[in-house]
Amino acid sequence: MTIIDKYQQKQVFSFEMFPPKGKHNMEKLHETIDLFSTLKPDFISVTMGAGGVGNSKGTVDITDDIQQRYQIDSVVHLPSIHLSKPEVSDILADLKRRNISNILALRGDEHPGTSRSQDFNYASDLIEFIKESGDFNILAACYPEGHTQSASIVEDVKHLKRKADAGVDAFVTQLFLDNEYFYRFRERANIVGIDQPISAGIMPVTSKKQIERMIQLTGANLPKKFVSIIDRFGDNPKALLDAGIAYAVDQIIDLLAQDVNGIHLYTMNNSYIAKNIYRAIKNIV
Secondary structure (H helix, E strand, C coil), X not given: CCHHHHHXXXXXXXXXXXXXXXXXXXXXXXXXXXXXHXXXXXXXXXCCCCCHHHHHHHHHHHHHHHHHHCCXXXXXXXXXXXXXXXXXXXXXXXXXXXXXXXXXXXXXCCCCCCCCCCCCCCHHHHHHHHHHHCCCEEEEEECCCCCCCCCCHHHHHXXXXXXXXXXXXXXXXXXXXXXXXXHHHHHHHHHCCCCCCEEEEECCXXXXXXXXXXXXHHCCCCCHXXXXXXXXXXXXXXXXXXXXXXXXXXXXXXXXXXCCCEEEEECCCCHHHHHHHHHHHCCCC
């Protein structure tokens, strides 16, 4: 059964991981994957740094390991902002050799000091190229509050429709902290004829530093309820971690009750987060 088939049969539950730096951290990552595997996610996605092809091997190796050793469907992230068509072709050929068929196709974030791609100005360009290059399942990103570089929500939905028409099989959202943004986004997507399943991306907040970086990168709005949590627990790291998990669980339960297609958990490679959220929702997902 493919990932796309799963979306047709159930509410999908998935994790995101990233390749760590250093041998010791790689060993720790495998301990984390060991735990993740016991939670039986529908798939695990693995990020790739903005530097592109030079960073791809670690990502592909981990993706392959998840699939071969743990028998869990895996998704490789592929940001194209600094890649040429020949470089993407090489990556796709490697994925084919390893029987990795699931790709999260992204434009990606710009890496300072590295020239931008002349071949892939938008994620839709990459999606079309992947579709022409082989039989891959393609996931893509979407933004409930609009992409930070879009002039308006209307323009952002137009870009989303372009991705959908280019051949996307499913979407995964950027993180958000107010579910109402997701519901309005889902309605707009339906209105313009986007019928691909959409997983809601949830990132439990674990520290003040993480919050500051998250706002800088995504422009996510902070609802009053969330701000109150930060004000109350921000100086107590353990309390904030547990409060952040509780807030994420509350989001997830509401989303599941509103028939979301899937939940994609941004774990930050933290097994404590994944384990506690899974325990809270395992009987309803």
